[in-house]
Amino acid sequence: MAASRNSKVKLRGQAARADRHELYELSVQDPKSEVQFVAKTFKRLRKRKASSLREDFCGTAVFSLAWVRSNRERTAIGVDLDGETLQWGLEQRVRPAGERDGVDYESRMTLREANVLDASPTLTDVAVGYNFSYWCFETREQLLAYFEAARAGLVDDGVLFLDAYGGTEVPMSEINEREVIDERGVVNEGEPFTYVWDQIRYNPITGHMDCAIHFEFEDGSRIDEAFSYSWRVWTLPELRELLLEAGFATVRIWAEREDDDGDGTGTYYETKDLDNEGVWWVYISAEN
Ligand SMILES: C[S@@+](CC[C@H](N)C(=O)[O-])C[C@H]1O[C@@H](n2cnc3c(N)ncnc32)[C@H](O)[C@@H]1O
Numbered sequence: 001m002a003a004s005r006n007s008k009v010k011l012r013g014q015a016a017r018a019d020r021h022e023l024y025e026l027s028v029q030d031p032k033s034e035v036q037f038v039a040k041t042f043k044r045l046r047k048r049k050a051s052s053l054r055e056d057f058c059g060t061a062v063f064s065l066a067w068v069r070s071n072r073e074r075t076a077i078g079v080d081l082d083g084e085t086l087q088w089g090l091e092q093r094v095r096p097a098g099e100r101d102g103v104d105y106e107s108r109m110t111l112r113e114a115n116v117l118d119a120s121p122t123l124t125d126v127a128v129g130y131n132f133s134y135w136c137f138e139t140r141e142q143l144l145a146y147f148e149a150a151r152a153g154l155v156d157d158g159v160l161f162l163d164a165y166g167g168t169e170v171p172m173s174e175i176n177e178r179e180v181i182d183e184r185g186v187v188n189e190g191e192p193f194t195y196v197w198d199q200i201r202y203n204p205i206t207g208h209m210d211c212a213i214h215f216e217f218e219d220g221s222r223i224d225e226a227f228s229y230s231w232r233v234w235t236l237p238e239l240r241e242l243l244l245e246a247g248f249a250t251v252r253i254w255a256e257r258e259d260d261d262g263d264g265t266g267t268y269y270e271t272k273d274l275d276n277e278g279v280w281w282v283y284i285s286a287e288n
Contacts, residue, residue: 013221014188020226021060021088022187023215027180027195028131031066033266037283038161039070041254041268042126045287046157050125054079054153056116057133060089061109065097068108075108077122083113117145120153127154128161135231138208140242143234147246151288158288160248162239165281170233171202171209177216193217207232239284248286255282 042050051073055064058078067076080086090111098105110122116129127150137143150160176199181192194216202209213227240251254268274280 011221011223013219014191014193014217015215015221015223018188018193018215018217018223019092020215020223021085021092023180023193023195023223024213024227025060025062026182026187027178027213027215029062031062032070034063034128034130035066035070036266037254037268038067038126038128041161041283041285042159045159045285046125048157050159051075052122052124052126052155053077054120054122054124054127056127056129056150057131058089058111059085060093061086061111062089062093063128063130064109064111065089065094065105068105069097069101069103072103075110077110077112077120077124079112079114079116079120081113081115086111086113117149119149123153123155123158125155125158126161127158130161130163132163132165132229132231134162135229135234138206138232140238144242144246147243147248147286151247151286154288156288160243160286162284162286163282164234164236164239164284165279166233166235167276167279169279170199171204172199173201174199188217191218202233207234209233236282236284243284243286248288250287252285252287253282254285255280 039050053064053067053076055061055076055078058064058080061078064076064078068074094106094109134146137146154160176197178195179192180195182190196214196216198212198214200210200212209231211229212225215223215226236253243251252270255271255274256264257267257269259265268283
């Protein structure tokens with residue numbers, strides 16, 4: 001998977017002034033509630049509190065930051081291949097949050113520029129791999145190697161959390177748009193912008209898919225392919241089989257409870273059945 005801006009194109013207007021990491025964070029990340037789910041589910045499964053976390057494919061490490069912010073005992077290790085993105089997270093998120101809160105979050109965080117397949121030098125209670133990042137491993141051998149490495153980096157009663165999505169609308173060329181606004185008035189000078197999720201092509205023979213995120217602005221400017229993804233769309237039974245093969249004992253699927261209007265409530269339940277219509281999105285837990 002590549003996460004890169006098409007640098008050949010000269011940006012103008014609001015697009016030129018916007019920061020793609022900020023736009024991404026506002027559009028697709030919700031670290032506070034993700035941390036809540038992980039902490040609560042770990043407690044439910046393991047009857048103890050989780051304190052140490054490894055965030056694989058951490059990017060700007062906002063999940064790791066939310067983890068250490070949620071409890072002063074908590075520590076986090078963020079792992080990503082992209083040193084520039086890690087540095088952005090440190091300078092734009094971790095240090096400013098520490099200054100604002102008067103807490104040295106950085107001392108409880110380790111950001112490693114490394115491959116998630118490399119052995120982790122420290123064992124943790126929890127590991128997370130979010131936003132389908134592990135789909136960059138497109139063969140059974142590669143994904144098995146990742147699940148084995150993820151498991152080897154956990155303590156005896158550790159839990160790996162992943163997410164996955166699918167449904168009838170996923171294996172097709174489709175563009176989805178959503179207006180996003182930063183209520184704080186910081187991102188994009190407080191003006192709304194449009195998040196565009198572009199499912200470019202899907203090959204049913206290999207399961208390979210190319211997708212991209214574009215951002216569009218009120219002044220007509222645009223960041224084309226702010227992030228691009230090249231991955232395999234894995235199914236839940238395939239993932240379960242590979243996780244068990246990697247040595248995990250139990251694999252569970254968690255879906256978000258919806259209210260009467262069909263909106264997510266932020267609470268999750270373990271499920272063995274899903275409606276495949278449209279798009280579904282779930283968390284997966286794999287217990288040692
Ligand atoms: C889509 S971003 C995910 C960011 C964040 N985890 C999130 O939830 O939005 C994927 C990240 O995975 C990183 N990455 C891709 N392959 C990797 C690998 N083998 N080891 C470590 N990081 C990798 C990329 O550099 C990129 O920052």
